[in-house]
Amino acid sequence: MKKKGVKAILERRVKRVFDHKNDVLIGKVVGVHGVKGDVKVKPESDVFERQMESLKEIPIYRGTKKENLKIESMKPYKDLYIIKFEGVNDRTAAEERIGSEIWIDKSNQVELEEGEYYFSDLLGCKVITEDGREIGKIAEILEQPASHVLEVEKTDGKRILIPFIEQFVKEIDLKNKKIVVSLLEGMEE
Known part of the structure; x- marks a missing residue:
């Protein structure tokens, strides 16, 4: 399977309902973990964990729907993160969020350290x-x-x-x- 490049992904996302020209993609919900509402998130940023910790609410986009969720817990899992959002308390609710994307306003990006780039x-x-x-x-x-x-x-x-x-x-x-x-x-x- 060919890996998708960042440019192709960004161009595809521009065609969506939401205008993300001032936003940056930092993650995507790719699956569920267990039965208590945890989701698996693939980071689209090398500073994903720092970025998530800096936000009070996380904007989640899926199709024509946007919701702001608060993180209850987050832990690394292989090359993903397992995240529990407040109010997402069972597997069915978690499954509804598969395919969702986490976009943040560029003004909310964390400060990068030497040698880090978006x-x-x-x-x-x-x-x-x-x-x-x-x-x-x-x-x-x-x-x-x-x-x-x-x-x-x-x-x-x-x-x-x-x-x-x-x-x-x-x-x-x-x-x-x-x-x-x-x-x-x-x-x-």
Whole structure:
């Protein structure tokens, strides 16, 4: 199964009933856990836990419905989080929230630490080599088990993959929408 890139997910969500142009997606309810109303949430942010802890109410969107819920408890579970919302007290109520998305206003985003970035800010950044040669622009960010991967659309329209790790990504300049990379021989083919 092909992993969906962040850009494709964001573009698909723009077509929804709600206008999320000033929002950022931080998680999605992907299942239920047990019979007491707990849901499994897949984080769409590396700072998901800090973000959730900073909010008094969590906006949950599903189709044409929006509800604000308070967190009763939250704990990590594999690559997900198990969350118990107040008022969601049985499996049936939890199942009704599968597929819901957690969007927050950009003004409510937590402060990022050194080396942390919101994926939506990286999309469209120019990718250049250390010697100043432009390769292309960030088209997607793929989530892989070992690390995130930058999918770069080259100036000729072809795409290449660059692991989002220090060995390859040398500098990120969000102000100028520029990412400096160091590539191994053959990575551009």
